[in-house]
Amino acid sequence: MIQFYNVSKVYDNGVKAVSDLTLHIKKGEFVFLVGASGAGKSTLIKLIFREELPTRGQVMFNGKNIIRMKNREVPHMRRKIGMVFQDFRLLSQKTAAENVAFALEITGTSGKEIKRIVPEVLEQVGLKDKGNLLPNQMSGGEQQRVCIARAIVNNPLLIIADEPTGNLDPGTSWEIMKLFQDINRRGTTILMATHDSEIVDNMKKRVIALSNGCVVRDEESGVYRCEL
Amino acid sequence: MGCTAVNFNTIKYFFREAFHSLIRNSWLSISSVGIVTVSLIILGASLLLVVNAEKLAQSVESSVEITAFLEESVGTVDRDELAEKIKSNPEVDTVEFVSKEQALREMKESFGERADILESLEESNPLPDAFRVKTKQAAAVPATAQKIEEMTGIEQVRYGQGVVEKLLNVTRWVRYASLATLTMLTLAAVFIIATTIRMSVFARRREIGIMKILGATNWFVRFPFVLEGIVLGLTGGLIAVLVVDLAYLSLMDKLKISLPFIQLVSEPRTILYILGSMLGLGVLIGALGSWFSLRKFLKV
Ligand SMILES: Nc1ncnc2c1ncn2[C@@H]1O[C@H](COP(=O)(O)OP(=O)(O)OP(=O)(O)O)[C@@H](O)[C@H]1O
Numbered sequence: 001m002i003q004f005y006n007v008s009k010v011y012d013n014g015v016k017a018v019s020d021l022t023l024h025i026k027k028g029e030f031v032f033l034v035g036a037s038g039a040g041k042s043t044l045i046k047l048i049f050r051e052e053l054p055t056r057g058q059v060m061f062n063g064k065n066i067i068r069m070k071n072r073e074v075p076h077m078r079r080k081i082g083m084v085f086q087d088f089r090l091l092s093q094k095t096a097a098e099n100v101a102f103a104l105e106i107t108g109t110s111g112k113e114i115k116r117i118v119p120e121v122l123e124q125v126g127l128k129d130k131g132n133l134l135p136n137q138m139s140g141g142e143q144q145r146v147c148i149a150r151a152i153v154n155n156p157l158l159i160i161a162d163e164p165t166g167n168l169d170p171g172t173s174w175e176i177m178k179l180f181q182d183i184n185r186r187g188t189t190i191l192m193a194t195h196d197s198e199i200v201d202n203m204k205k206r207v208i209a210l211s212n213g214c215v216v217r218d219e220e221s222g223v224y225r226c227e228l
Numbered sequence: 229m230g231c232t233a234v235n236f237n238t239i240k241y242f243f244r245e246a247f248h249s250l251i252r253n254s255w256l257s258i259s260s261v262g263i264v265t266v267s268l269i270i271l272g273a274s275l276l277l278v279v280n281a282e283k284l285a286q287s288v289e290s291s292v293e294i295t296a297f298l299e300e301s302v303g304t305v306d307r308d309e310l311a312e313k314i315k316s317n318p319e320v321d322t323v324e325f326v327s328k329e330q331a332l333r334e335m336k337e338s339f340g341e342r343a344d345i346l347e348s349l350e351e352s353n354p355l356p357d358a359f360r361v362k363t364k365q366a367a368a369v370p371a372t373a374q375k376i377e378e379m380t381g382i383e384q385v386r387y388g389q390g391v392v393e394k395l396l397n398v399t400r401w402v403r404y405a406s407l408a409t410l411t412m413l414t415l416a417a418v419f420i421i422a423t424t425i426r427m428s429v430f431a432r433r434r435e436i437g438i439m440k441i442l443g444a445t446n447w448f449v450r451f452p453f454v455l456e457g458i459v460l461g462l463t464g465g466l467i468a469v470l471v472v473d474l475a476y477l478s479l480m481d482k483l484k485i486s487l488p489f490i491q492l493v494s495e496p497r498t499i500l501y502i503l504g505s506m507l508g509l510g511v512l513i514g515a516l517g518s519w520f521s522l523r524k525f526l527k528v
């Protein structure tokens with residue numbers, strides 16, 4: 001589903017965030033991306049999403065070369081990917097339900113469909129009765145659930161989460177992780193960058209460790225292992 | 229645009245979104261409308277001023293004419309030939325023959341009650357026959373007069389030499405000044421309105437970033453903003469048109485009574501053009517301003 005071929009990314013300021021990286025992620029996998037701060041995790045994610053273009057190398061997603069992709073194809077590619085962020089990135093003037101509905105409006109879904117789908121998805125993430133709340137009326141965990149609901153509402157092939165539990169307490173983090181596990185069981189591929197060693201060690205999933213923009217470890221049922 | 233060409237749901241969303249955002253950012257909306265209104269009022273008022281100045285200049289200029297006195301010896305046939313010759317100059321608009329009798333009559337009229345002074349002239353009218361020549365453009369008067377003077381059969385040419393050149397100079401400068409003022413005011417209006425819209429777009433750049441991450445096309449992001457810009461421009465434009473129109477009408481009324489010799493431009497067509505262009509400019513700047521302000525933030 002995701003292939004990186006000899007990808008390097010040098011930012012305009014000369015920082016080499018990813019260097020000569022080759023990587024494959026198959027459909028249905030659950031992958032943790034770990035590594036010290038500045039190792040290049042977020043950059044790698046941005047490359048998949050085409051928020052940044054690589055300086056060298058090719059990136060494939062869902063059988064398509066996203067580097068050679070035309071600009072106008074990018075939005076349609078992005079709709080197949082659900083994004084979850086550490087800082088949630090919810091629209092602050094829209095309620096939870098409206099934030100989720102918004103992702104559907106972008107794809108031109110009818111109002112009737114939206115009214116049907118949104119409550120279902122909100123229930124799935126455990127926010128059945130909180131649809132009318134604004135982001136600032138919700139706890140961090142609840143906001144992250146809204147963010148996840150928004151990410152899955154268009155039935156994406158892939159969910160990318162950049163430190164989704166970075167701002168949450170351990171209990172809440174586990175609840176969020178259970179949600180991700182559910183979503184993964186239904187067949188959605190998940191790629192998650194995280195610093196949470198407890199979660200990585202307990203979930204026993206594939207772990208890709210980055211250091212200075214290179215893959216230094218890639219193992220099934222891996223652990224976080226802070227010192228590299 | 230791929231598979232989301234024109235989708236009715238999307239269009240509904242555009243209008244709802246534009247409307248909500250206008251309400252949500254009501255302060256910004258109101259001040260934007262205010263700025264559009266004020267800019268367009270200033271622009272519209274100066275447009276009217278310029279149009280009136282132009283009318284004045286034109287009426288002054290149209291009163292300028294050339295009088296070409298004929299030599300005594302010119303007969304009827306030669307006279308017609310001469311008239312044709314003058315007319316063949318493309319700058320010339322009309323050529324009117326004024327006989328010596330007519331010239332005297334006119335002179336008497338202009339003397340009014342004291343016309344009896346001229347009585348003695350009846351018998352042997354010393355006034356020559358003449359052509360009254362009008363040019364299409366006042367600026368062509370001196371050159372045309374010179375050409376006529378060189379023709380055989382013409383004794384002398386008069387057009388208010390010296391005064392006309394000065395007058396033409398004045399009207400030319402009035403036109404330059406009008407053009408410069410209008411250009412600057414239009415630019416200022418465009419700048420101010422565009423800046424206002426930029427601010428409102430800037431205030432929502434985070435929102436735009438989120439939309440792009442969710443896979444919104446540039447069109448999808450852009451359209452509600454453009455629609456919003458049009459609504460702001462249209463509202464501001466309408467208020468400005470109303471204010472300028474009412475003010476101008478009442479000014480016309482007042483002047484009619486107190487200064488009846490000043491004739492303001494009152495052709496409904498001209499006024500309609502001015503008001504229309506104010507409105508059009510408001511809408512255009514609103515739409516284009518949103519369009520261009522967004523470009524920077526769409527590159528995600
Ligand atoms: N937009 C940018 N412009 C320039 N340099 C950048 C940019 N984004 C990231 N970098 C640099 O690239 C390197 C990798 O950054 P990246 O954000 O990928 O790290 P990370 O692994 O996600 O770190 P963290 O765990 O702290 O989120 C860092 O040295 C960072 O300073």
Ligand SMILES: [Mg+2]
Nearest residue numbers: 041042043162
């Ligand atoms: Mg990061």
